[in-house]
Amino acid sequence: MRIDLHAHTTMSDGTDSPRQLVHAAKAANLDVVAIVDHDSTRGWDEAADAALETGVSLVRGTEVSAKYQGISVHLLSYLHDPLAPVLVQQNGRVRDARVNRARTIVSLIEQDYPITWDDVLAQTEEGTTIGRPHIADALVAAGSIGTRSQAFAEILFPGSPYYVPHYAPDAIDAIAAIREAGGVAVFAHPGANARGRVVPDHVIGEMLEAGLQGLEVFHRDNPLEQRERLLTLANSHDLLITGSSDYHGDGKPNRLGENTTDPAVFAAIEELGVTSVVRS
Ligand code: AMP
Ligand code: FE
Ligand code: FE
Ligand code: ZN
Numbered sequence: 001m002r003i004d005l006h007a008h009t010t011m012s013d014g015t016d017s018p019r020q021l022v023h024a025a026k027a028a029n030l031d032v033v034a035i036v037d038h039d040s041t042r043g044w045d046e047a048a049d050a051a052l053e054t055g056v057s058l059v060r061g062t063e064v065s066a067k068y069q070g071i072s073v074h075l076l077s078y079l080h081d082p083l084a085p086v087l088v089q090q091n092g093r094v095r096d097a098r099v100n101r102a103r104t105i106v107s108l109i110e111q112d113y114p115i116t117w118d119d120v121l122a123q124t125e126e127g128t129t130i131g132r133p134h135i136a137d138a139l140v141a142a143g144s145i146g147t148r149s150q151a152f153a154e155i156l157f158p159g160s161p162y163y164v165p166h167y168a169p170d171a172i173d174a175i176a177a178i179r180e181a182g183g184v185a186v187f188a189h190p191g192a193n194a195r196g197r198v199v200p201d202h203v204i205g206e207m208l209e210a211g212l213q214g215l216e217v218f219h220r221d222n223p224l225e226q227r228e229r230l231l232t233l234a235n236s237h238d239l240l241i242t243g244s245s246d247y248h249g250d251g252k253p254n255r256l257g258e259n260t261t262d263p264a265v266f267a268a269i270e271e272l273g274v275t276s277v278v279r280s
Contacts, residue, residue: 003032003261005059005269006076006188006216006244008251010125011043012063013133015249018043022050022058024249028256032266032277034059034078034244038129039091039098041082051278058278059269062087063188065094065166066174071197073171073187076216076242079273080183087181090169095129097167102130108162109135109155113144132156133251148251158196171199172210179211182274186214186242191226198226201233208237213272218243218259240265 008014009021016024018035021043025033033056035047044060051058061078064087080087106117115138123137124130136151145151155162169177178185187207191198204212216222217230218241234241243259246252270277 001031001263001266002029002257003263003266004028004030004245004247004257004259005032005034005061005078005186005242005261005266006036006063006219007033007247007256008037008063008249009035009043009047011040011127012037012129013131013248013251015251018047019050021247021249022047022054022056024247025056025256026054030056030257032057032059033256034061034076036061036063036076036078038063038131039065039094040127040129041091042127044082048278052280055280059266060275060278061183062091064091064174064178065168066171067168068171068199068203071199072168072195073174073199074189075171075174075178075212076186076188077178077181077183078186078269079275079277080178080181081274084181086177087183090174090177094166094168098130101164101166102132102135104164105132105135105156105162108164109139113139113142113155115139115142115144133248137251149253171207175207175210175212184214184240184269184272185212186216186240187212188216189219189221189246190215191223191230192219192221193223193226195221201229204233208239212239214240214242214265214269216242216244219246220254220258221246240268
């Protein structure tokens with residue numbers, strides 16, 4: 001079984017629609033794929049239809065934006081109840097904050113580059129969780145820069161004069177919310193130190209006490225020494241260990257199935273979550 005538990009669609013910053021994602025998973029010879037758009041469950045229904053069409057099994061989830069003392073923390077919530085008020089409210093608050101933040105970033109960028117807020121909206125669809133990738137795409141469409149990755153490296157990186165953060169819940173509260181909603185909480189790319197600071201072991205310890213159940217160890221943004229550190233932590237606390245691509249379609253070089261998760265870990269996640277895996 002080939003299992004990839006981290007992929008994005010046009011409901012956040014991926015470039016495949018939810019249906020296209022599941023068909024791409026089929027083409028990549030995956031047996032299982034997870035849809036985990038940022039702060040949203042809006043792609044779930046379309047992806048579920050496509051899972052039945054293709055025979056690919058679908059794990060429905062969300063990548064929850066959170067923070068620990070100013071450090072960005074992404075939490076994968078798998079198989080939670082999509083109607084649980086605690087997460088619906090938290091995700092809604094983050095999505096609203098993301099709109100205001102993106103507008104602020106654009107108001108700074110438009111002083112130096114030929115893009116407007118409408119150009120950014122043109123890179124999104126109805127219901128998309130907006131983020132810096134859509135601003136990057138608008139800059140690419142305007143011919144100001146070559147690729148989304150270049151826009152991050154040169155214009156949108158944290159510390160840039162155009163960078164503005166957005167509200168995100170505290171990681172400990174976010175884990176509690178995921179668990180209250182019946183989700184399985186896995187820390188996404190916990191060693192991704194090229195994106196910014198990462199949290200130390202004692203914070204992961206606090207997160208475990210709050211209900212964290214797993215670590216996404218095998219992810220291209222976790223360097224080798226971080227993987228070793230994370231494996232040691234996971235093994236000493238009996239945590240779920242996952243591996244995933246973090247596929248964003250054409251938005252990132254990450255390819256479906258470039259990292260995969262052990263079938264026994266997938267089985268444990270299925271057992272722990274309150275929402276069923278979609279399979280034909
Ligand atoms: P935001 O959530 O709006 O702050 O934007 C962060 C998102 O941008 C992440 O979820 C990544 O998917 C994406 N991202 C971060 N760094 C890069 C990069 N260097 N190239 C392309 N996409 C990136
Ligand atoms: Fe993303
Ligand atoms: Fe992430
Ligand atoms: Zn992701």
